[in-house]
Amino acid sequence: MPASSTGAAGRRVWRNGLQRHSVGFVASKAPAQEGDRYTSFESSTFNFEQLFSFFRLLLDLKLITENLELRVANLGYHRGFLTMTNPVLQVENLVKRYGEVEAVRGVSFSVEEGEVFGLLGPNGAGKTSTIEVLEGLRVADGGRATVCGLDPQRNPNELKNEIGAVLQATSLPDKLRVSEAIRLFAGFYKRTRNPNELLRRFGLAEKRHSFYNQLSGGQKQRLALAMALVNDPRVLFLDEPTAGLDPQVRREIYTIIEELKREKKTIVLTTHYIEEAEKLCDRVAIIDHGKLIASGTPRELKQRSGDTTRVEVRLAKPTAKESLCKLDGVADALEVDGAYVLHCQRTAPAIVALVKYLEAQGNELVSLEIATPSLEDVFIELTGRRLRD
Amino acid sequence: MKTILKLATVRIRITLRNKTFLFFSLVMPMAIFFLYTGVLARGKPEAVRYWMGPILSFTVMGTFWGLSMQLVTWREQGILRRFRLAPIAPSSMIISSILANYLLIMPTVILELLLARFIYNVTSFGNLISVFVLVILGITAFGAMGLVVASVTNTMQETQIINQLLWFALIFLSGATIPLAALPHMVQRIGLFLPATYFVYGLQRAMLADAHWYTLGTVVVSLLAWAALAAFISSQLFRWEPEVKLPRNAKLWAVATILPFVLLGIWSNQNGKVLSTSANMASSYLGEGRPTENTPPADKR
Numbered sequence: 001m002p003a004s005s006t007g008a009a010g011r012r013v014w015r016n017g018l019q020r021h022s023v024g025f026v027a028s029k030a031p032a033q034e035g036d037r038y039t040s041f042e043s044s045t046f047n048f049e050q051l052f053s054f055f056r057l058l059l060d061l062k063l064i065t066e067n068l069e070l071r072v073a074n075l076g077y078h079r080g081f082l083t084m085t086n087p088v089l090q091v092e093n094l095v096k097r098y099g100e101v102e103a104v105r106g107v108s109f110s111v112e113e114g115e116v117f118g119l120l121g122p123n124g125a126g127k128t129s130t131i132e133v134l135e136g137l138r139v140a141d142g143g144r145a146t147v148c149g150l151d152p153q154r155n156p157n158e159l160k161n162e163i164g165a166v167l168q169a170t171s172l173p174d175k176l177r178v179s180e181a182i183r184l185f186a187g188f189y190k191r192t193r194n195p196n197e198l199l200r201r202f203g204l205a206e207k208r209h210s211f212y213n214q215l216s217g218g219q220k221q222r223l224a225l226a227m228a229l230v231n232d233p234r235v236l237f238l239d240e241p242t243a244g245l246d247p248q249v250r251r252e253i254y255t256i257i258e259e260l261k262r263e264k265k266t267i268v269l270t271t272h273y274i275e276e277a278e279k280l281c282d283r284v285a286i287i288d289h290g291k292l293i294a295s296g297t298p299r300e301l302k303q304r305s306g307d308t309t310r311v312e313v314r315l316a317k318p319t320a321k322e323s324l325c326k327l328d329g330v331a332d333a334l335e336v337d338g339a340y341v342l343h344c345q346r347t348a349p350a351i352v353a354l355v356k357y358l359e360a361q362g363n364e365l366v367s368l369e370i371a372t373p374s375l376e377d378v379f380i381e382l383t384g385r386r387l388r389d
Numbered sequence: 390m391k392t393i394l395k396l397a398t399v400r401i402r403i404t405l406r407n408k409t410f411l412f413f414s415l416v417m418p419m420a421i422f423f424l425y426t427g428v429l430a431r432g433k434p435e436a437v438r439y440w441m442g443p444i445l446s447f448t449v450m451g452t453f454w455g456l457s458m459q460l461v462t463w464r465e466q467g468i469l470r471r472f473r474l475a476p477i478a479p480s481s482m483i484i485s486s487i488l489a490n491y492l493l494i495m496p497t498v499i500l501e502l503l504l505a506r507f508i509y510n511v512t513s514f515g516n517l518i519s520v521f522v523l524v525i526l527g528i529t530a531f532g533a534m535g536l537v538v539a540s541v542t543n544t545m546q547e548t549q550i551i552n553q554l555l556w557f558a559l560i561f562l563s564g565a566t567i568p569l570a571a572l573p574h575m576v577q578r579i580g581l582f583l584p585a586t587y588f589v590y591g592l593q594r595a596m597l598a599d600a601h602w603y604t605l606g607t608v609v610v611s612l613l614a615w616a617a618l619a620a621f622i623s624s625q626l627f628r629w630e631p632e633v634k635l636p637r638n639a640k641l642w643a644v645a646t647i648l649p650f651v652l653l654g655i656w657s658n659q660n661g662k663v664l665s666t667s668a669n670m671a672s673s674y675l676g677e678g679r680p681t682e683n684t685p686p687a688d689k690r
Contacts, residue, residue, distance in 0.1 A: 135474065137470070137473060137474070137629075137630075156476075157476040160474060160475060160476040161476055163474075164474075165474050167467070167470055167471065167474070169467045169470070170467040170468070170470045170471045171466045171467045171468050171471070172468060172471060173403045173463070173468055175402075175403045175406035175407060176399065176402075176403055180399060180402065184395055184396075184399050185475055187391065187392070187395045188392055188395075188475040188476060188477060189475065189476070211406075227471075
C-alpha cells in the first residue's frame with residue numbers, strides 16, 4: 001500500500017515541521033526553563049494560524065479549479081462539444097415571412113434545461129414571431145425548431161402538453177370567473193397542478209370568484225402566469241410579460257419569474273426592457289430586424305463594450321463626433337437620437353476635457369448622464385440605434 | 390369528449406351571464422311569440438297552432454346570430470389564441486358551441502310550447518317527436534351556418550352585415566313571417582331555395598298534419614346534409630387568429646354550403662309539392678290563404 005504510507009509519512013513531516021517552528025518560536029520568546037504546559041499552549045496558537053492559512057490555500061485551489069471547470073464547460077458549450085447537457089429547445093436558421101416582409105431571418109439558438117433565456121430587441125424585431133413558431137402558433141417558412149425534442153408543427157398536441165405560455169395579445173371571456181378559467185384549462189391537459197394552489201401562490205385566492213373583466217392589469221397577468229403553469233410545463237414561454245404594466249406590478253412579476261428561476265424552470269422570455277433582460281436572464285440573445293446579432297450572458301455581452309463608463313450628453317448645438325472621440329479619456333463617441341454617447345476609459349479627465357472643448361466651441365451642455373455600460377450600450381454599439389426606437 | 394363537455398359547460402355559464410343573450414334568446418322570442426299569437430292569430434287556438442311553426446323557427450334560426458358573433462368576438466379579442474395554446478382541436482370548439490347553444494335554446498322552445506298550451510289552449514301540437522327532431526337538426530344546421538359566416542368574416546361589423554342580410558332573407562322569404570302561400574309567386578319560387586322555407590314547412594307539417602319525421606324525407610335529409618356540410622366547412626375554415634389570411638377559395642367553400650338547397654330549390658320548383666301543401670295548410674288553418682291584413686293584396690294568386 002504505497003499510497004497510504006506516503007500519506008502517513010507526509011503527515012509526519014508536516015507535523016514535525018510545525019513542531020520545529022513552534023520550538024523555535026517559544027525559544028526566542030521565553031526561557032527554556034518554562035513549564036511544559038506553557039510551551040504547548042504557545043505552540044498550539046501558532047499551529048492554528050498555520051492551519052488557517054493552509055485551509056485558505058485549499059479554498060483558493062478549490063475556487064481556481066471550479067473556475068477552470070466552468071471555463072472548460074463554457075468552451076464546450078460554445079464549440080458545441082464536450083458538454084453532457086442536452087438542450088431542451090433548439091432553433092436552427094429559423095425564417096418567418098408575412099407576405100413580402102421577412103420578420104425572422106435565419107435565427108439560431110438553443111436553450112438548456114433550467115435556463116432563463118431572453119430574446120431582447122425593439123418592437124418588430126421578430127421576437128414574438130420566433131417565440132410563436134416555437135409555441136406552434138405559427139408555421140415557420142424555413143429552418144428547424146424543436147422543443148422538448150418535438151416539432152411544433154408535426155406534434156402540436158404532444159408539444160402543447162409540455163409547454164406553458166403567456167401570450168402578448170390575448171384575453172379571456174369577460175364573464176368567466178378566475179377559478180373557472182384555471183379549472184377549465186387544467187381540464188385540457190394530461191398532467192396538471194392543483195389550480196387552487198396556483199391561485200394562492202399568485203395572490204389570486206381572494207379574487208377567485210371575480211369575473212375576468214373585474215381584474216386589474218397586474219391581476220390579469222398573474223392569472224395568465226398561473227394558467228401557463230397549470231400543466232406543470234417543461235418549458236415556459238413569456239412573451240413581453242411586463243409590457244404595459246406599471247412599475248410596481250412589473251416588480252411583482254419579476255419576483256414571480258425569479259421564484260420560477262429558483263425552481264429551475266426552463267423559461268424563454270422576450271422583452272424590450274433592458275432591466276428585465278439583465279435582472280432575470282441567464283443568457284440573452286439580442287435580436288434586431290429579424291436577425292440575432294449577439295448572444296451570451298448579460299455579463300459577457302456587457303464586456304463587449306470594454307471597461308468603459310458611458311457618458312451621455314445633450315448639447316445646445318450639434319458638434320462633430322470625431323472631435324469628441326479625440327478628447328482625453330474618451331474611447332469612442334456615437335450620436336444617437338441627437339444625444340452623444342461617449343465611452344470613457346477615464347471618466348473625470350474626459351468630462352473636464354469635454355467641458356473645456358465645449359467652452360472653446362461656444363457650445364452649451366444641456367444634460368449629462370454617467371452610467372456603467374448596460375445591454376442598451378451593447379445594442380447601440382451593434383445597431384447605432386436605441387432599443388426603444 | 391371531456392374537452393367538449395367542459396367547453397360547453399363554460400360556454401353556457403358565460404352566455405347565461407350575458408345580458409344581451411337573455412334579450413335575444415328570451416325577450417325577443419317571447420315578444421315574437423305574443424306578437425304572432427296575439428296579433429296575427431288573434432288568440433284563436435287553430436291559428437296559434439298554425440303560427441307555432443314560424444314562432445319556433447324564429448327561435449331556432451336565431452342561433453346563428455349568437456354563434457357567429459361569439460366566435461368573431463372571441464377571435465377578435467384574442468380569446469381563441471389562448472385556447473389554441475392548450476391541446477384543443479378546432480372540431481371541439483365547434484361541437485361545444487353548437488352543443489351549448491342547443492342546451493340554451495331548448496328551454497325557450499319548451500316554454501313557447503307550454504305557453505301556447507296553457508294561454509291559448511292549443512290542445513295538440515301534432516307529432517312532437519318530429520318537432521323535436523326538426524328543432525335539433527335546425528339548431529345544428531343554422532348554428533353551423535353562423536360558424537361559417539364567422540369563418541369568412543374578420544370583424545364584428547362584417548359579421549353583422551352578413552347576418553342581417555341572411556336574417557332578412559331567412560325570415561321574410563321563407564314563410565316565417567308571411568305564409569308562403571301569401572307571398573308573390575316570384576318570391577315563393579325564390580323561397581324554395583332557402584333552408585328556412587323547408588324548416589318552417591317541416592315544422593308545420595309535423596304540427597298540423599301529424600307528419601312523422603321520417604316521412605318528411607326532403608326536409609330532414611336536406612337539413613341533415615346542410616348541417617353536416619356547414620359543420621365540416623366551418624371546421625375546415627376555422628381560424629384561431631384574425632391575422633391568419635383566408636385561403637383564396639375559402640369564400641367559395643362557404644358558398645358551397647348552399648349547394649344542397651340550390652339542388653332542392655330546382656327540384657321543388659319543378660315538383661311544386663311544397664308550395665301546394667303549404668297553401669293547403671294556410672287555407673285550412675287560416676281560411677282562404679289570407680291570414681292577415683299584412684299580406685300584400687295585389688299579389689294573391
